[in-house]
Amino acid sequence: MFGAVRRFGTAHALRAVVPRSTHVRWTPQLFKWQPSSTLSPGLVRSFQTFPALREATAAAAAEAEAETGVKETSEQEIITEFADLQTSGLISPSLIRNITHPSRMGLKTMTDVQSQTINQMLQGVDVLAQAKTGTGKTLAFLIPTMQNILNDPTFVQTRKTGRGRTGASCADIRALIISPTRELAEQIAAEAMKVAANTGLIVQTAVGGTQKSFGLKKMQREGCHLLVGTPGRLKDIFSDPRSGVAAPGLNTLILDEADRLLDDGFSQEIRELQDLFPDPYKVDRQTLMLSATVPREVMRMVDRTMKPDYKFVKTIREDEAPTHMRVPQKAVFMQGYENILPTILDLAKEYKARQSEDPSLRPFKAIIYANATSEVSLYSSVFEELRVSPEDRRRPLGRMAMIEIHSRLTQAGRTAAANNFRRATEAILFSSDVTARGMDFPDVTHVLQVGVPRDRVTYVHRLGRTARANKTGEGWIFLTEGERQHYHKLLNGIPIEEDRTSFPVASYDMTEGLSGEPDSSLAQATRAMAMLPPATRETAWKSQFGTLIPTHGDRRACVAAMNRNAVHGYCLPEPPAISARVAQNLGISRVRDLNVEGPRRNFDDDRRPRSGFGRDSNRGGFGRDSGRGFSRNSDRGSDRGSDRGRRPGGFNDRSPRGRYNNFVDRDSGFGGRSREFKPTRRSTFDDDF
DNA sequence: AAAAAAG
Numbered sequence: 202m203f204g205a206v207r208r209f210g211t212a213h214a215l216r217a218v219v220p221r222s223t224h225v226r227w228t229p230q231l232f233k234w235q236p237s238s239t240l241s242p243g244l245v246r247s248f249q250t251f252p253a254l255r256e257a258t259a260a261a262a263a264e265a266e267a268e269t270g271v272k273e274t275s276e277q278e279i280i281t282e283f284a285d286l287q288t289s290g291l292i293s294p295s296l297i298r299n300i301t302h303p304s305r306m307g308l309k310t311m312t313d314v315q316s317q318t319i320n321q322m323l324q325g326v327d328v329l330a331q332a333k334t335g336t337g338k339t340l341a342f343l344i345p346t347m348q349n350i351l352n353d354p355t356f357v358q359t360r361k362t363g364r365g366r367t368g369a370s371c372a373d374i375r376a377l378i379i380s381p382t383r384e385l386a387e388q389i390a391a392e393a394m395k396v397a398a399n400t401g402l403i404v405q406t407a408v409g410g411t412q413k414s415f416g417l418k419k420m421q422r423e424g425c426h427l428l429v430g431t432p433g434r435l436k437d438i439f440s441d442p443r444s445g446v447a448a449p450g451l452n453t454l455i456l457d458e459a460d461r462l463l464d465d466g467f468s469q470e471i472r473e474l475q476d477l478f479p480d481p482y483k484v485d486r487q488t489l490m491l492s493a494t495v496p497r498e499v500m501r502m503v504d505r506t507m508k509p510d511y512k513f514v515k516t517i518r519e520d521e522a523p524t525h526m527r528v529p530q531k532a533v534f535m536q537g538y539e540n541i542l543p544t545i546l547d548l549a550k551e552y553k554a555r556q557s558e559d560p561s562l563r564p565f566k567a568i569i570y571a572n573a574t575s576e577v578s579l580y581s582s583v584f585e586e587l588r589v590s591p592e593d594r595r596r597p598l599g600r601m602a603m604i605e606i607h608s609r610l611t612q613a614g615r616t617a618a619a620n621n622f623r624r625a626t627e628a629i630l631f632s633s634d635v636t637a638r639g640m641d642f643p644d645v646t647h648v649l650q651v652g653v654p655r656d657r658v659t660y661v662h663r664l665g666r667t668a669r670a671n672k673t674g675e676g677w678i679f680l681t682e683g684e685r686q687h688y689h690k691l692l693n694g695i696p697i698e699e700d701r702t703s704f705p706v707a708s709y710d711m712t713e714g715l716s717g718e719p720d721s722s723l724a725q726a727t728r729a730m731a732m733l734p735p736a737t738r739e740t741a742w743k744s745q746f747g748t749l750i751p752t753h754g755d756r757r758a759c760v761a762a763m764n765r766n767a768v769h770g771y772c773l774p775e776p777p778a779i780s781a782r783v784a785q786n787l788g789i790s791r792v793r794d795l796n797v798e799g800p801r802r803n804f805d806d807d808r809r810p811r812s813g814f815g816r817d818s819n820r821g822g823f824g825r826d827s828g829r830g831f832s833r834n835s836d837r838g839s840d841r842g843s844d845r846g847r848r849p850g851g852f853n854d855r856s857p858r859g860r861y862n863n864f865v866d867r868d869s870g871f872g873g874r875s876r877e878f879k880p881t882r883r884s885t886f887d888d889d890f
Numbered sequence: 891a892a893a894a895a896a897g
Contacts, residue, residue: 381894381895382893382894382895383894383895408895409895409896409897410895410896413896413897431894431895431896432895432896433895433896433897434895434896436896437896437897461894466893466894466895467894467895470895470896572892572893573891573892573893574892574893607893608893608894608895633893633894634893634894635893635894637893655892655893659893743891744891744892745891745892746891746892747891747892748891748892749891749892750891750892751892779891783891784891786891787891787892
């Protein structure tokens with residue numbers, strides 16, 4: 202019913218907004234794309250580096266031209282300015298004023314996603330929008346969603362009545378926005394509040410890590426029309442009948458970062474959440490999904506929950522070419538992980554020095570991504586140590602702000618970190634993947650990634666934190682030789698150039714000792730590391746181990762590399778001992794140089810002989826000589842009695858490959874009898890991801 | 891031992 206009203210209200214002006222470039226219509230039954238307009242010349246130009254995609258789009262354009270006989274829509278028919286949305290009667294003056302007024306958001310021209318989807322979304326049709334990171338997706342769904350609420354005759358504009366009261370109810374939520382991270386929810390809510398200012402629309406946030414009762418009281422007091430939140434807390438609130446919060450007339454459901462929300466970890470929760478909303482057959486509900494990639498999970502959810510006449514809008518334009526095809530990216534293969542902090546420090550120092558000479562360079566504002574929270578925290582502490590050090594010569598980056606963000610901080614700490622980095626002109630943010638998606642930090646000049654990210658999409662999203670809003674940026678990834686294969690496989694096709702020359706510190710062999718120069722990055726980073734509590738360093742080392750094993754081809758080499766890193770990077774007297782159980786879970790319990798704590802668990806089952814294997818066979822690798830040459834120990838180690846099981850004549854020594862495979866299967870769970878086989882999923886429409 | 895997200 203509401204949908205009908207909305208459609209009627211805006212129908213007259215719909216033709217005014219004409220999609221500018223590819224507007225692809227998805228027909229679920231046919232599984233076929235039907236391009237409804239042709240491509241701009243700029244679009245084709247942007248694919249010069251991407252032959253396959255170029256051919257595909259050119260073919261689509263030709264097909265569309267043959268069908269319609271129209272070559273290119275004239276520019277005049279396209280609404281690209283926010284102001285024109287008002288003059289055409291599509292969007293209310295108050296919303297447009299909030300967006301365009303210099304003292305407000307100060308925006309003038311719409312991005313491609315905006316000009317292509319606002320129209321569709323205003324009609325009340327379901328939309329699946331695919332657009333690259335940093336192209337203004339948030340505003341694209343906020344504007345029509347709010348306008349649709351305002352258009353609704355049952356929406357009663359409310360007014361402030363003092364003491365924060367508005368007279369609005371929290372039991373009549375009209376729109377719900379779901380985000381995969383708390384900070385992204387907060388960011389969306391902040392933007393929504395700017396757009397909604399003085400319209401009577403009330404925006405609230407519901408995320409975990411905050412006091413539930415506090416948020417509820419606020420909603421009860423102020424009311425709520427548009428709620429932004431994370432899945433867990435939203436589910437909590439809507440399944441609690443005493444919360445007083447309800448959405449019996451929910452008209453719009455938005456899944457931001459839909460691919461993430463519908464992947465393994467989240468999909469169940471999203472489905473349960475959807476069950477808490479009114480039946481869409483009784484209350485007309487529009488579903489909007491926004492995503493940079495459209496994998497199968499998303500299509501499955503689209504088929505299940507969206508109206509059959511939904512639109513699939515895909516935007517590609519020259520100035521919105523995917524970040525990872527546009528931004529210069531370099532890979533540095535380091536001597537070992539012990540070189541990481543000196544290398545990053547060198548990069549920052551070098552840029553800062555250049556920037557102070559060259560006013561055209563923006564201040565250093567970098568994000569450093571690591572794969573484990575404790576690693577993030579440790580790196581941050583090292584740089585903080587360099588910052589607060591009382592000795593000036595040990596303050597290589599001056600007073601540059603060092604900020605850390607990851608799930609192990611309190612929510613207040615996370616929120617503050619995100620806001621501080623947003624506002625900072627010169628700073629380093631040490632981050633886990635909490636900020637990888639959707640976060641909008643203005644003017645990030647560098648994105649640095651330590652180690653191979655967990656998947657390809659994560660790499661691209663992290664990189665997407667830089668080079669936003671027509672700014673430039675650069676991406677770096679720091680790796681070791683052991684990861685090379687995995688790196689190539691995962692990021693194949695992304696134009697990353699290997700850099701062998703920029704950072705001598707990256708290839709310095711730190712087992713040689715640190716020579717002279719106290720102001721070298723090597724010495725500075727190492728000194729700062731040594732200042733931190735050993736327990737912190739041990740924890741981080743163990744976590745890093747956990748992330749590295751799956752990305753390393755050779756587990757023995759990985760253990761050797763991490764042993765070196767423990768001593769020369771983490772400045773520990775010897776590699777921390779890992780419990781036998783953990784070692785087994787990691788699939789490295791039989792790697793000779795591993796420092797295993799306590800008695801070894803015997804992993805042989807009764808179908809196999811128990812020749813001197815297992816117990817104690819790998820201990821004693823770290824003694825007085827622990828500071829160097831762990832890999833060499835293994836060669837000597839074969840002479841020890843405790844290693845009998847590995848000597849020639851042992852049951853498995855003759856076919857090392859077979860033994861290794863057997864071992865890997867059991868310990869890692871891949872292909873083992875107790876775990877199910879999990880095939881790698883490829884995105885269905887991940888074009889350039 | 892490995893992000894995130896409900897306590």
